[in-house]
Amino acid sequence: MKTLRRLFHRLLSWTTAAQDEAVLQAEIEQHIAMQTADNLRSGLSPEEARRQALLKFGNVEAMKESFRDQKGLPAMETLVTDIRLALRRLRRAPAFTAAVILTLALGIGANTAIFGVIDSILLRPLPYPHAEELVGVWQSAPGIPALPPNLACSPSMYFTYREENRTFQQVGLWQSDGASVTGIAEPELPRALIVTYGVLDALGVPPLLGRWFSQADDTPGAPETLILTYGYWQRRFAGDQTIVGRSLTVNGKPHIVIGVMPEDFQFQHDPELILPRMLERDKLYLGEFSHNGIARLKPGVTLEQANADQARMLGIWLNAWPVPPGLDISLFRNARLSPKIQPLSQEIVGDIGATLWVIMGTLSLVLLIVCANVANLLLVRAEGRHQELAIRAALGAGWGRIAREMLVESVTLGILGGVFGLALAYLALRILVAGGPATLPRLGEIAIDPTVFAFALGISLFSGLLFGVIPILKYAGPRIATSLRGIGRTFSQDRARHRARNTLVVIQTALAVVLLIGSGLMIRTFQYLRNVQAGFSHPEEVQILHSIIPESVVGQPERVMRLHHEILNRLATLPGVTSVGFADSAPLETFLGGSNVLYAEDKTFSSPPLARMRKIAPGFFKTMGTSLIAGRDLTWTDLYNGRSVAMVSENLAREWWGSPAAALGKRIRENPKDPWREIVGVVADVYDKGVNAPPPKFAYWPAFMNQYAWTGGRPVVVRTGMYAIRSNRTATESLLTEAREVIWSVNGRQPVFLETTLKDLYDQSMARTSFTLVLLAIAGGMSLVLGIVGIYGVIAYTVAQRTREIGIRTALGEQPERIAKLFVRHGLFLAGIGTVLGLGAAAALTRLMTSLLFGVTTLDPMTYVTVSTLLIFAAALASYLPSRRATAIDPVEALRAE
């Protein structure tokens, strides 16, 4: 109790220290004055009276010191003093300090930045209330291996899941799409999120204005409604508060705005409008797995329970709905649809996790290298202070006190590095958010929050302690006093003194090898990807403009085809345009179009084979640069005369009929109710899922067909499609403007959107690889430079330390070149050990990045040999440069120097 009270008073008085000093000073003066007065009364002279009084009082400073010791918290105060001392020492060595802080800032900054990314993408919950209850509802179809592992929901599932479930609070289906908005300014096509009732309720983000969709809104026949997101509301309506209740023309029909979502509402593909999906219950079938499912689980329900519930409901669903026209129920039974409910976060984050952790691992290795480098610099400093420290120890300073002082210095460096590192990380994240790869999920949420801040502080402290401990173990250990003996000028340096520095250099080199091999493998991956013949040529020349002709604008399909044709004809006359094409989607636009079952007249398959489908107009392949392997392209006559023709990709032709030529004349279709369509041409494979995935098998249909089963046997035409223009003026504003004018001169109510080039699509498909490559290359480059600096430093220091010995050797007649060789050999020896260790570590560690590689194995000999050669060469250079100084040593100077 008494001790507690004292501690409390100490803490209190720590804050009032200066004031207390003044009180004490006054009291001492009074005391001495009174003693002097008494002494005067007893007859002493004034000077003698004061002298006696002072004598009697004793040592004022010693008393004050013991007074101070009792006040405040001595440990805290020494810490403050130590920090002040450390700062003063660091200021006196600006070059050293700047070098250390800069490298630390780079290491800590890079790690903090990537941790910020990991934190926002992987660690932080999704931006919805109780996000852990949200799940994506998928299916799998183990019976049909060709189907994707995550099979989307069919519209009929919505009703089954809604009505039969026992584990959901809310469930709904959604799709991302475009929706043409006309009547405000230029026709445009904002990104739309199309939802059934239940999706917004499941997400649980309340609207800023108005209301969510009700169950009545998505009943067919109800008035058309829509919800705006904050961004679109601000952009198109300047945040007009009276927007709710206004009417907007969407897809050619008036829609009433019923609500606005708040600014922090986020969803996949960043929607601008939210529209209700009206499902006509009595027109639904089992098939068409085209919608994403989302559900909020009841509190306490586990994923296993939800999946069991879904398995039960799939059984009900299979018997509750009619089979799509022309298909057989056995197809659905054989598919063996199975439940696949998974956390929504998994769906949003995807497989980016592996990439991010590899980068994080890489950068933490860089930080270790940085620490090794700084530790080396600190060793040099400590060696410079060796004598001072030994003398202080001899005079009675405890080794603990000296060690603490050195540790405070290194932790101070660590924190300073951390502060600059945090600033760097902030900048890096700003740049990343502004221009990062669009494939990075949750990009907009990336920011430095308290977790990231704590992480930066943590690694700063950790680094400070890590590189601080090494010189302490070496120079301020309990045997500090004994080292006085080793200082005399008569001693040459012994090998043991360099062991710590040599070890650090070996570690540095080994880590650098690991990182360089990592980035080397990425470079090789990139090369392989670049060399893939993607199925199109000169993508930088191909301009792509998407457009839509809604049914409300032009109803008759053939009329739509003729409009597209007219637009193509006019686009072809623009200056610099060599060819034009039209299709429902461009290569690599994976989010558009899908796979479907393909039938061949002369084949039967045990499991229905799938192929990707694309509807094209004549000229598409020529514009893309996809070469014709056999047969001919489609013609306009084929389209307008309603000829049943088709084209296929080379891999499909080879797999089914053995050769491209053999495929010609064979007949295929995508629905048993369709007429058979004759294959008139075979084209080269197109890497449609990105160059790092094998090219899918393709069936190409005419963009206009007289008879189409999916639309009930009526004619069908591509309404939402893209015009492709091959031109030397691609991506120029003038070409875009002219193209838009052409389109609008033919059809004034036709929005143009998603203007891009084939090159952009190609780059986007490689975005993750190039993102990883750039980061790994930066890390590898940094580690190489740091490794070289480390070797250079050790050799230069050894030369400086052994000046005396070199002088003696030279004086005794040894060739300077031989001495230089000695040092180079030393440097190469260290680098050699480091490289061998690094190669071993790389062989084990690079296995973690298997999923990022393409075309190379993790043990790619070329990369390993190149990196080793590069490193040994760099090490030779790094040791040769400082060792030249040894040859320039004048023996007389060297012997006299000390």
Next chain:
Amino acid sequence: MKDTDIRQGTLALMVLKTLELLGPLHGYAIARRIEQISGDLLTVNQGTLYPVLLKLMQEGSIKAEWGASENNRKARFYSLTRQGRKQLQAEARSWEQTASIMERFFAVKAQDLK
């Protein structure tokens, strides 16, 4: 236990006893009183009194107030708190016990132990 600790302990007890006997006093007066009674103990270093006073204040045994001395100088007057009084009683008892044990211990002669 170091030598200085014992002396600081005894000094603290002396301060408390002096304040109990004479009421509020300033530092110099306490020093004078202890000097008078104890003879040698404080003659060399009157200054050592002040850290002891601080410690007693932090423990809450005494308190200090500014006042005027007998010849109208401004001085800090120290006085005993209620807790100080209790502490003094407790410590005086334990001191007496220790002292009597030590006394008996030294009074014993070799032949008494046979």
